[in-house]
Amino acid sequence: MNLLEKLDAAAAARKAMLPDGVGAFGIPIEEVYSATEAKIGERRVLLLGTNNYLGLTFAPECIEAAHQALNHEGTGTTGSRMANGSYYGHRALEQEFADFYQCSAGIVFTTGYQANLGTISGLVGRGDTVLIDGDSHASIYDGCILSGAEIIRFKHNDMADMEKRLRRLGNRTETTLIIVEGIYSMLGDQAPLAEIVRLKNKYNCTLLLDEAHSLGVLGETGQGLVEKTGLLNEVDFITGTFSKSLCSIGGFCVSNHSQLDQLRFVSHPYIFTASPSPATIASTRAALALLKNGDNLRKQLWKNCSQLYERLKTAGYELGPEPGPVIAAILDNPKQALQIWQSLLEHNIYVNLILPPAAPDGKSLVRCSVNAAHTTEQMTYVGDTFAKLYQQILEH
Numbered sequence: 001m002n003l004l005e006k007l008d009a010a011a012a013a014r015k016a017m018l019p020d021g022v023g024a025f026g027i028p029i030e031e032v033y034s035a036t037e038a039k040i041g042e043r044r045v046l047l048l049g050t051n052n053y054l055g056l057t058f059a060p061e062c063i064e065a066a067h068q069a070l071n072h073e074g075t076g077t078t079g080s081r082m083a084n085g086s087y088y089g090h091r092a093l094e095q096e097f098a099d100f101y102q103c104s105a106g107i108v109f110t111t112g113y114q115a116n117l118g119t120i121s122g123l124v125g126r127g128d129t130v131l132i133d134g135d136s137h138a139s140i141y142d143g144c145i146l147s148g149a150e151i152i153r154f155k156h157n158d159m160a161d162m163e164k165r166l167r168r169l170g171n172r173t174e175t176t177l178i179i180v181e182g183i184y185s186m187l188g189d190q191a192p193l194a195e196i197v198r199l200k201n202k203y204n205c206t207l208l209l210d211e212a213h214s215l216g217v218l219g220e221t222g223q224g225l226v227e228k229t230g231l232l233n234e235v236d237f238i239t240g241t242f243s244k245s246l247c248s249i250g251g252f253c254v255s256n257h258s259q260l261d262q263l264r265f266v267s268h269p270y271i272f273t274a275s276p277s278p279a280t281i282a283s284t285r286a287a288l289a290l291l292k293n294g295d296n297l298r299k300q301l302w303k304n305c306s307q308l309y310e311r312l313k314t315a316g317y318e319l320g321p322e323p324g325p326v327i328a329a330i331l332d333n334p335k336q337a338l339q340i341w342q343s344l345l346e347h348n349i350y351v352n353l354i355l356p357p358a359a360p361d362g363k364s365l366v367r368c369s370v371n372a373a374h375t376t377e378q379m380t381y382v383g384d385t386f387a388k389l390y391q392q393i394l395e396h
């Protein structure tokens with residue numbers, strides 16, 4: 001089979017899972033009305049598949065900041081952070097992230113994906129080891145591959161399995177980077193950080209925590225799992241993205257280790273790419289200020305999360321182990337998952353469909369992302385629709 005035939009085979013396998021050319025992936029959004037509503041095809045739909053956890057996509061402060069930056073600094077930096085692409089705003093945002101996490105320094109990357117790629121490949125290399133959760137995001141896997149370090153996976157959130165693998169590493173643990181996530185993007189569950197920190201200290205490793213989905217969501221000021229668990233000082237490196245609670249695009253890494261700055265000189269995903277646009281940086285800075293003081297937003301978000309999680313659970317769906325802004329209905333049968341996804345759209349509800357191999361354990365997911373701007377009525381409508389579809393599709 002040549003290269004193009006291999007792509008044909010992959011396309012055929014995808015089509016077999018999505019009959020009749022159903023466009024479940026990359027669906028065009030024609031117009032966006034608000035943080036919770038948009039136009040898809042001819043429908044006005046409820047958005048339940050965005051990572052807009054604090055509902056800040058239309059926050060006037062962020063829009064105004066972006067306008068100002070566009071007017072004064074133009075549309076793009078046209079260069080790398082290492083050349084002409086480090087404006088005042090990039091440096092200011094790095095300091096604001098460092099202050100937010102009470103760390104000595106921070107680095108801003110062009111995407112969250114690159115924050116993981118750049119941090120991991122800067123920290124470890126050939127001869128080193130990465131010990132990662134089996135459900136890690138692709139950016140973590142890709143960062144590990146780029147680094148050339150040996151990749152060892154432990155079963156998702158399974159601390160006995162993690163310790164077994166640490167024991168096997170012997171004295172190589174000193175050059176081992178453990179990588180976990182605050183909230184996992186597939187099932188919405190949280191890492192058992194206290195136990196991970198205990199093992200990291202026992203075996204003398206380095207720990208990187210990706211707070212992509214937990215920034216703005218967990219902890220009193222929204223730092224993430226480190227704040228919820230009171231373990232900020234036990235984590236060596238924290239990465240995260242601007243594309244979820246901060247509603248723009250970009251990523252960061254913060255640390256108290258003075259060596260963090262060295263990543264700027266060795267990390268290709270930092271050096272060999274253009275820096276985020278001034279408008280992106282400006283709106284992110286405004287969003288970070290709102291996030292820190294976003295206690296009310298977090299309360300509303302968690303109220304919505306609990307309401308929908310409980311409703312789906314009582315309706316009979318198998319869900320991830322705990323409520324959170326990511327609520328995934330877990331299904332064995334991809335056809336049924338597709339049917340539920342399509343029916344939800346017919347009821348004007350947009351959610352994410354995740355089919356194997358993207359979903360863990362060969363399962364299929366119909367995944368909702370809840371946000372602080374959703375109203376109780378919207379949550380009730382979504383919950384009732386899911387319940388009706390359970391009876392229509394899964395009980396037959």
Ligand SMILES: Cc1ncc(COP(=O)(O)O)c(C=O)c1O
Nearest residue numbers: 111112113137139185212241243
């Ligand atoms: C856990 C995790 N880390 C990193 C990223 C990458 O962030 P971005 O999409 O902003 O590049 C994502 C994106 O979904 C993610 O879920």
